[in-house]
Structures are given as structure tokens and as C-alpha cells.
Amino acid sequence: MNILITGATGFIASHTIVELQQNNHDIIGIDNLSNSSIDTLDNIEKITKKKIDFYQIDIRDYDRLKDALKNHKIDCCIHFAGLKAVGESVSKPLEYYDNNINGTLTLLKVLKEIGCHNLIFSSSATVYGSPKFIPITEDCPKGICTNPYGWTKHMIEQILIDTQNATKDWNIVILRYFNPIGAHPSGLLGEKPNGIPNNLMPYITQVACGKREKLFVYGNDYNTHDGTGVRDYIHVVDLARGHVKALNAINNKCGVEIFNLGTGHGYSVLDVIHTFEKVNQIKIPYEITDRRPGDIATCYAKPAKAEKILKWCAEFTLEDMCRDSWNYQSKQR
Ligand code: NAD
């Protein structure tokens, strides 16, 4: 299939392109490079020995987007492009609503005009807010988001559902990611956060390489096995493979389908630290500090629906995630 990838040079999209190319799909990529580097394209090519048709375009730019895509036959779009820093979204809400929502609206308009009605969207477990039950199935009601980033995902999901409801020729798969970490085992692709990392694994790898003195563990008084927050960490390569499988749902004319992409296992912050230390033989100094506002105690998926319908399940272990995250970070020095 010819697959359009928005946000093509980003963390999750770059890994997904590798898996798609290895499954003989052809890629047209779009990115404005606001949070990624053009070098990613060379690194993808080093792994797959295949090129992608790449355009440096902001998806809010209707004219350039339409112009770039009008001569391509696109079978499906996988829409990753978006701003994703939770803290920044609180201080710059209008930028987040503009980029993520207007970007998606412009993309949908162009897709419709060029006759592509198949879309896979990168959503997040953040839409469950404080989940009504654990493990989280797709039936769990959506909750109150604690930040504008989360609301953009919440709202875009609704926009997609309404679009499909109005015009039944759309097929839309919404993938709710849990906590993607890890990196490509080659060490050529991974996550490069700007500034001080918000998320746990990039912070740990920056402590490991000496860039930061210690990790601050946000609270050890949660109702969890060791008091620290529990999450469903998923290897980015497993996540990427979930997108390849989601194409089958699109081909089967699924209407709208929502899938959780997680492992079904919850690990605490201390579990992650200790696994990282054991696998990589590096000590991670840490200090317990206050809870982070907006955090919840426990969040992990029940990925049974993806297993049953997409025939997908995560295969990499937490050990693999810790090893590959460090392998990538240590090559950046
Ligand atoms: P990323 O920042 O590495 O990738 C996003 C890419 O989109 C970047 O390359 C950026 O330059 C590009 N982009 C942003 N706005 C754009 C625009 N207007 N036009 C064109 N390109 C634009 O992020 P990621 O971690 O790879 O996340 C990919 C998607 O998955 C995002 O939508 C994110 O919200 C979602 N998601 C990520 C996580 C996570 O933990 N990483 C969890 C849940 C959902």
C-alpha cells in the first residue's frame, strides 16, 4: 500500500516507517521538523535500504499539503504529527489547539479532496483521565483531561468519529498508546527530547550519561506495590508493529475502531529504575519528591481487543526497553 505518514521524522513515526517498509509498503512522509531532524531519513534508510518520498510541510498549510499530495495515490494516512509536551501545553494552550486540531482538520480536508478516506490516528491513554477501572479496556469511559495536550487528543477523537458518522466511506482506527519507550535495536532511531525531559525514561537515560545529577521520583505514597506510580511501558518497535496490523482493520472496512496499544503489565517507577540498573550495569541516583500534579497512581491496558482483532501483542520486555533506550542514548554522546 501507499501510506502517507504525517510527523514522519518523529520518534514513533520513524520506527513505524521501518516496520512498514519491511512489510513492503511505500511511504510518503510529511513533517515540519518542529520536533525532529531531517537526519532521521538517512537513519531509516540505513536500516531498510529504502527511500521515502519526503516533504517538509506544516500540515496546517492547506495549499502546500494539497499540492504535494495531489499527484500521489494514497491508500491510507497514519497521522502522527502533533505537539506532545504536556507541561508546555499548559503554558501554550492556543499553540497546542492550533497545531493539533487545525492540523488535523486541514489534513482531513485534503485527504477527502484527494479521495483518501482511510486514517489511523495516534491517540493516547491520557483520554481516559483518571480511569474508572484498571486494567483499562476500550469501553472505559473517557475522562477529564488534566491539560490542553490531553484535550486535543480527546477532541480529535470526537472529530474523527463524527466525520465517519457523517460519511460512512471513511475507515478510521484510533490507537490509544500507553507509555512508549525504548528505541530501535540498531541504535539509529530513538527519542531526542528538547530541553529537560518530562517523561521518565528519557530522564533516566540523561542521568545515566551524566547529563543530569539524579532522577526525582514523583511520590512514593501512592496505593501501589512500592508506593510509586505504575504505568504500562511499551517498546516503540512493538507499538510500530501495531500500526502495520491496524492496516488490516482499514482493509476490512472497519468504520471506526479504537484499540489500546499497551502490554497489559504495570511497572512502578522503582521497577523501571532497578531494571535499568540491572540490565545496563549503571547506578541511577534518585530522590523521592512530591507527587507531580495531574499524575495518577496506576494506569495499564487490557490489550485483549488488539490481540483478538488485530492479531497483535507486545513482545519486548521491560529489560529490552531499558537496554535499547540506553543503547540509543549512549550513541548520542
Ligand atoms: P514526536 O514529537 O517525536 O513526533 C511528532 C512529529 O510531528 C515531529 O517530528 C514534529 O516535527 C511533527 N509535527 C508537529 N506538528 C506538525 C505540523 N503542524 N506539521 C507537520 N509536522 C508536525 O512525537 P512522538 O512521540 O513520535 O508522537 C507521535 C504522536 O503520538 C503524537 O501525535 C503524540 O501526541 C502521540 N503520542 C505520543 C506518546 C508518547 O509518549 N511519545 C504517547 C501517546 C500519544
Ligand code: UD1
Ligand atoms: C505522560 C503524560 C501523558 C502522556 C504520556 C506519554 C503527564 C501527567 N502525563 O504520562 O499525558 O500521554 O506522558 O507521553 O505528564 N516520573 C518520575 N520522575 C520523572 C518523570 C516521571 O517519577 O522525572 C514518574 C511519573 O510520576 C509517572 C511515571 O514516572 O508515575 C511515568 O511518567 P511519564 O513518563 O511522564 O508518563 P505519564 O505520566 O504516564
